[in-house]
Amino acid sequence: MNLNLKVWRQNSPDEKGQMVDYQLEGISEHMSFLEMMDVLNQKLINSGERPVAFDHDCREGICGSCSMFINGEAHGPVKGTTTCQLHMRSFKDGDTIFIEPFRANAFPVIKDLVIDRSAFDRIQHSGGYISVNTSGNTQDANATPIPKENADLAMDAATCIGCGACVATCKNSSAMLFVGAKISQYALLPQGQVEAKDRAQNMVAQMDAEGFGNCTNTGACEVECPKGISLSNIARMNREFLDGSITK
Amino acid sequence: MSTLDGKIPGGPISEKWTNYKNKVDLVNPANKRNIDVIVVGTGLAGGSAAATLAEQGYNVKAFCYQDSPRRAHSIAAQGGINAAKNYQGDGDSVYRLFYDTVKGGDYRSREANVHRLAEVSTNIIDQCVAQGVPFARDYGGLLDNRSFGGVLVSRTFYAKGQTGQQLLLGAYSAMNRQIARGKIKMYNRHEMLDVVIVDGKARGIIARNLVTGEIERHSAHAVVLGTGGYGNVFYLSTNAMGSNVTAGWKAHKRGAHFANPCYTQIHPTCIPRSGDYQSKLTLMSESLRNDGRIWVPAKKEDAQAIRDGKLKPTEISEEDRDYYLERRYPAFGNLVPRDVASRAAKERCDEGHGVNATGEAVYLDFAAAIVRYGKEQATIKGEDNASESRIKELGKAIVKAKYGNLFDMYKQIVADDPYETPMMIYPAVHYTMGGIWVDYNLMTSIPGCYAIGEANFSDHGANRLGASALMQGLADGYFVLPYTIGSYLSSDIRTGQISTDTKEFDEAEKQVKERIDSLVNNNGTNPVDYYHRKLGNIMWNKCGMARNEEGLKEAIKEIAELREDFWKNVSVPGKANELNQELEKAGRVADFLELGELFAKDALERNESCGGHFREEYVEKSGEQKGEALRDDKNYAFVSAWEYTGVPSEAILHKEKLEFNDIELKQRSYK
Ligand SMILES: Cc1cc2nc3c(=O)[nH]c(=O)nc-3n(C[C@H](O)[C@H](O)[C@H](O)COP(=O)(O)OP(=O)(O)OC[C@H]3O[C@@H](n4cnc5c(N)ncnc54)[C@H](O)[C@@H]3O)c2cc1C
Ligand code: SF4
Ligand code: FES
Numbered sequence: 001m002n003l004n005l006k007v008w009r010q011n012s013p014d015e016k017g018q019m020v021d022y023q024l025e026g027i028s029e030h031m032s033f034l035e036m037m038d039v040l041n042q043k044l045i046n047s048g049e050r051p052v053a054f055d056h057d058c059r060e061g062i063c064g065s066c067s068m069f070i071n072g073e074a075h076g077p078v079k080g081t082t083t084c085q086l087h088m089r090s091f092k093d094g095d096t097i098f099i100e101p102f103r104a105n106a107f108p109v110i111k112d113l114v115i116d117r118s119a120f121d122r123i124q125h126s127g128g129y130i131s132v133n134t135s136g137n138t139q140d141a142n143a144t145p146i147p148k149e150n151a152d153l154a155m156d157a158a159t160c161i162g163c164g165a166c167v168a169t170c171k172n173s174s175a176m177l178f179v180g181a182k183i184s185q186y187a188l189l190p191q192g193q194v195e196a197k198d199r200a201q202n203m204v205a206q207m208d209a210e211g212f213g214n215c216t217n218t219g220a221c222e223v224e225c226p227k228g229i230s231l232s233n234i235a236r237m238n239r240e241f242l243d244g245s246i247t248k
Numbered sequence: 249m250s251t252l253d254g255k256i257p258g259g260p261i262s263e264k265w266t267n268y269k270n271k272v273d274l275v276n277p278a279n280k281r282n283i284d285v286i287v288v289g290t291g292l293a294g295g296s297a298a299a300t301l302a303e304q305g306y307n308v309k310a311f312c313y314q315d316s317p318r319r320a321h322s323i324a325a326q327g328g329i330n331a332a333k334n335y336q337g338d339g340d341s342v343y344r345l346f347y348d349t350v351k352g353g354d355y356r357s358r359e360a361n362v363h364r365l366a367e368v369s370t371n372i373i374d375q376c377v378a379q380g381v382p383f384a385r386d387y388g389g390l391l392d393n394r395s396f397g398g399v400l401v402s403r404t405f406y407a408k409g410q411t412g413q414q415l416l417l418g419a420y421s422a423m424n425r426q427i428a429r430g431k432i433k434m435y436n437r438h439e440m441l442d443v444v445i446v447d448g449k450a451r452g453i454i455a456r457n458l459v460t461g462e463i464e465r466h467s468a469h470a471v472v473l474g475t476g477g478y479g480n481v482f483y484l485s486t487n488a489m490g491s492n493v494t495a496g497w498k499a500h501k502r503g504a505h506f507a508n509p510c511y512t513q514i515h516p517t518c519i520p521r522s523g524d525y526q527s528k529l530t531l532m533s534e535s536l537r538n539d540g541r542i543w544v545p546a547k548k549e550d551a552q553a554i555r556d557g558k559l560k561p562t563e564i565s566e567e568d569r570d571y572y573l574e575r576r577y578p579a580f581g582n583l584v585p586r587d588v589a590s591r592a593a594k595e596r597c598d599e600g601h602g603v604n605a606t607g608e609a610v611y612l613d614f615a616a617a618i619v620r621y622g623k624e625q626a627t628i629k630g631e632d633n634a635s636e637s638r639i640k641e642l643g644k645a646i647v648k649a650k651y652g653n654l655f656d657m658y659k660q661i662v663a664d665d666p667y668e669t670p671m672m673i674y675p676a677v678h679y680t681m682g683g684i685w686v687d688y689n690l691m692t693s694i695p696g697c698y699a700i701g702e703a704n705f706s707d708h709g710a711n712r713l714g715a716s717a718l719m720q721g722l723a724d725g726y727f728v729l730p731y732t733i734g735s736y737l738s739s740d741i742r743t744g745q746i747s748t749d750t751k752e753f754d755e756a757e758k759q760v761k762e763r764i765d766s767l768v769n770n771n772g773t774n775p776v777d778y779y780h781r782k783l784g785n786i787m788w789n790k791c792g793m794a795r796n797e798e799g800l801k802e803a804i805k806e807i808a809e810l811r812e813d814f815w816k817n818v819s820v821p822g823k824a825n826e827l828n829q830e831l832e833k834a835g836r837v838a839d840f841l842e843l844g845e846l847f848a849k850d851a852l853e854r855n856e857s858c859g860g861h862f863r864e865e866y867v868e869k870s871g872e873q874k875g876e877a878l879r880d881d882k883n884y885a886f887v888s889a890w891e892y893t894g895v896p897s898e899a900i901l902h903k904e905k906l907e908f909n910d911i912e913l914k915q916r917s918y919k
Contacts, residue, residue, distance in 0.1 A: 030522045045775045045821055053829055057488040059528050063319040085660050111827045121316050125428040129421035132378045134300040134726045141377040145389030155382040191380050
C-alpha cells in the first residue's frame with residue numbers, strides 16, 4: 001500500500017518542531033507499524049536525510065518504550081495495543097497518517113518522537129516499593145496465603161508498562177491511572193499494606209510536583225491504555241490517599 | 249593455551265557454598281560507604297545486584313541504555329522462573345534441579361555453580377513475594393506452578409505470561425528504594441563503551457550519554473556487567489532491538505576471556521517470519537508446550553497443499569498428522585528440551601513437511617487440550633451430558649485463563665485465531681549460553697570486573713532449560729555477587745576514591761571518541777541495518793541450528809570481509825554530539841561483526857555436538873539414538889575461553905576442564 005505520512009520533526013528540546021510530509025510506497029499489510037517506520041528511515045538515510053528518532057526496544061508490547069500518537073490516538077487506532085504491536089493491516093492504501101510524540105508538560109520532547117518520561121521514575125522513587133532487604137531469610141513464600149482474587153487483581157494492576165499513553169490521552173495530562181495502578185498493586189497484597197498510607201501520600205505528592213494534571217473522571221485513559229488498566233485503580237488510590245490524609 | 253582456574257571451593261558439592269559464605273571476607277558497614285561499584289545493566293541480574301549492593305551500603309552507579317531501568321530486556325520474559333520449592337510435592341529437590349540443569353546443559357556447565365544456583369533458587373521466590381511480586385496462585389491462596397521442557401516436575405513459578413515483567417518490576421522497585429535513599433545513582437540512556445583498567449584492575453567505565461552524545465568518565469572500585477545476551481548477532485532474534493554485546497566485547501578486548509560463544513539457544517516456539525522487512529521475531533512461551541501438541545502433515549502432498557493455500561490444517565485427519573516429538577521421544581513428548589525440539593522441527597521442514605508459505609513452520613495445536621479441559625470442567629460442574637460445543641466453550645475458557653495473552657499476541661501478529669486453528673511456530677534465536685568467562689566468584693579474567701546474568705557463561709552449559717535464565721539472573725544479583733564481591737572489595741577499604749583524571753581514562757576516552765568520529769565521518773553509502781542483516785544471514789545459515797566445518801570456515805572469511813566493508817562503506821547520518829540512534833546501532837553492529845567471527849571459530853574448534861551446538865559431522869550413526877547429537881566427553885569436556893589478540897579468529901584458547909564428581913556423564917536421552 002502507499003501512504004502519506006505526516007511526522008513530527010524536532011531536532012532538540014528547545015527547537016520548535018513541525019509536521020513534515022513523507023510518501024511511502026509498497027508497504028505490506030503484514031508489517032508492524034515500527035517496521036513501516038524502519039522503511040521510512042532507510043529511505044531517509046539513503047537519500048542523505050536525518051532518520052526519525054523514536055523510542056522502541058522489545059517490539060512486543062511489554063517494555064513500554066514505544067510511544068507514538070497516531071492519528072490523534074496514543075498507540076494508534078487499535079485498542080489494547082502498543083505502537084509496536086500495531087500492524088499495517090489496520091490502515092489502507094492511500095491513507096494519511098499523522099505521527100506525533102506523546103504530549104504533556106511533564107513529558108518534554110527530546111527529539112522527534114522521543115520524549116522524556118523520567119517523571120514516572122521519580123514518582124516510583126517516592127514510594128513505589130515495599131521496604132524489604134535482600135537477606136535470604138525472608139519468610140517462606142507460602143507462609144501467607146493470599147486470596148486468589150486479590151492476587152489476580154494485584155497482577156492486573158501490575159501489568160502497567162509505564163508507557164504514558166494515559167497521560168498523553170488525558171486532556172489534563174493526569175497520571176492517575178499509572179500511579180493508581182502501582183498503589184493498587186501493593187494495597188491489594190498483605191506485604192504492601194504496612195506502608196500503604198505513606199506510599200499513597202508520597203506518590204501523589206510527587207505526581208503533583210512533576211506537573212501532571214488532575215483527574216476529572218473522563219475515563220479516556222482507560223480506553224487508550226494498551227494494558228487495559230482499570231479506572232477502579234484510581235478509585236482505590238483515592239481511598240488510600242484519603243485514609244492516609246485522615247490518619248495523618 | 250593455558251588451563252583456567254575456576255576457583256571452585258573444596259568440600260562436598262552441597263557444602264561448598266555454605267562453607268564459602270562462612271569464610272568469605274566481609275567489608276564492615278562503615279567501610280562500604282567508601283566503596284563505589286558500577287553496575288552496567290538493570291535487567292534482572294544488574295537490577296537485583298544494584299539494589300542489594302546499595303542496601304549493603306556500597307555506593308552504586310547503575311547504567312542502562314533505555315530511558316528507564318524498568319525497560320531492560322528481562323521485561324519480555326514470559327513463561328516463568330524455576331525454584332526447587334517442591335510445593336507440588338512431586339519429588340523436586342535442590343539436587344534434582346541441579347541434576348536437571350546439568351543434564352539439560354548437556355554436561356558442559358560448571359557443577360559447583362549450578363548447585364549453588366539450585367540452592368539459592370528457593371530464596372528468590374521468598375524474596376520476590378516479600379517485594380510484592382504477584383505470582384499466580386491457586387484457589388487456596390498458595391503459589392501455583394507449571395512445568396517446563398526437559399524436566400519431570402512442576403517447579404516453575406509464573407505471573408500470567410508476564411513473569412519477567414513482574415520480576416523486573418520487583419528488582420526495579422528495590423532499586424527505587426535505594427535511589428530514593430541516594431545509595432544508587434541511576435544513569436538512564438547511557439551506553440557503556442569501554443572499561444577502564446588501572447594497575448591491572450577494572451576501575452571504571454567510559455559511557456556515552458545517549459541524549460547529548462557527551463562522553464563521560466565514571467570510576468569505581470569494581471565494575472559489574474549485567475548487560476544481557478548477544479543473540480542479536482543473528483539480526484533476527486527474540487531479543488529486544490537494542491540488546492547487544494558491546495559491554496562484554498569491550499571487556500573482552502581489555503582482557504576478559506569470552507567463553508563458549510558458539511553456545512546459542514534456538515527456541516522452538518516462535519512466530520515464523522513473514523517477510524524481508526522483518527525486524528525481530530516474537531517468542532511464544534514454552535509453557536504452551538504443556539498443552540499444545542506439535543505436528544506437521546505426514547504426507548508431503550498435504551504440506552505442499554497447505555503452503556499453496558489449498559488446504560487448511562483443520563482439514564487434515566488425525567492419521568495424516570505426524571506428531572513427531574511424541575513419536576520420536578515418547579518419554580518427554582512435546583516437552584523435550586529446546587535444542588531437541590528445534591532440531592526436530594528443522595528436520596521435518598527440511599524434509600518437505602513444513603507449512604506456512606515459506607515452508608518454515610510447524611503446527612502447535614490446542615484442539616485436544618481444549619476438549620480435555622472442557623470435559624474436566626463439565627465433570628466439575630456436574631454437566632454430565634454437555635454437548636460438544638459446550639465442552640469446547642468450557643475448555644477454551646481454561647486455555648484462555650492459562651495462555652490468553654499469548655493467544656492474543658499471536659492473533660495480533662499473524663491475524664489467525666489459535667483457538668480455532670493451530671498456531672504456526674518455528675525456531676528462532678533466543679538466548680546465549682556463552683558469555684564472558686567468570687570464576688566461581690563471578691569475576692572475569694580482569695580483576696575487579698564481574699559478569700552476571702545472561703552476560704556470563706557459567707550455569708547453563710551448552711543448553712539452557714526453560715525458566716532458568718530468570719532464576720540465574722536473580723540468583724547472581726540478589727544472592728551470589730553481593731557475597732563474592734565483598735571478598736575482593738575487602739582489600740580496597742583504604743584505597744579511597746578512584747580518580748578519573750589519569751592517563752588510563754584519557755587513553756580509553758580517546759579511543760572511544762576516535763571510533764565514534766570515524767563512524768559519523770565515514771560518508772559511506774550503506775545504512776547500518778544493511779550490514780546487520782547480512783551478518784545475520786551468514787550467522788543463521790552457517791552458524792545456526794546445524795553447523796559443519798565447511799560452512800564455519802566460510803563464515804569466518806565472510807564475516808571478516810563484511811567487517812572490512814562496513815568500516816569502508818557504512819553510512820551513519822547525524823552528529824556525534826546529539827541523540828543519534830543510527831550511531832548507537834553502528835557501534836553495536838561493529839562489535840557484533842567481531843564477535844560473529846569468534847563465534848564461528850569457537851564452533852569450528854568444537855568437534856562434537858552438544859546442546860545448542862550441533863555439528864552435522866558428529867551424530868550417532870546407528871542404533872536407537874541414530875541421528876541424535878554425539879558428544880565427545882573424552883576430548884571436549886571443557887569450557888573454551890578465548891583471549892583477544894586483535895583479530896577475533898586468532899584468539900587464543902584457554903581451557904577450563906569440567907569435572908563432574910557428583911553426576912555421571914551420560915548421553916542425554918529423552919526417548
Ligand atoms: C522473549 C523472551 C522470553 C523469555 N522468557 C523467559 C522465561 O520465561 N524464563 C526465563 O527464565 N528466561 C526467559 N528468557 C530469557 C531471559 O529473559 C533473559 O536471559 C534474562 O532476562 C536476561 O537478564 P539479564 O539481566 O542478564 O539481562 P537483560 O535483561 O538483557 O538486561 C541487560 C541490561 O543491560 C543494559 N545494557 C546492555 N548493554 C549496555 C551497554 N553497553 N551500556 C549500558 N547498558 C547496557 C540494558 O540497558 C539492560 O538494562 C526470555 C527471553 C526472551 C527474549
Ligand atoms: S496505565 Fe496504561 S497507559 Fe498508563 S502507563 Fe500504564 S500501561 Fe501505559
Ligand atoms: S517497543 Fe516495547 S512496548 Fe513497544
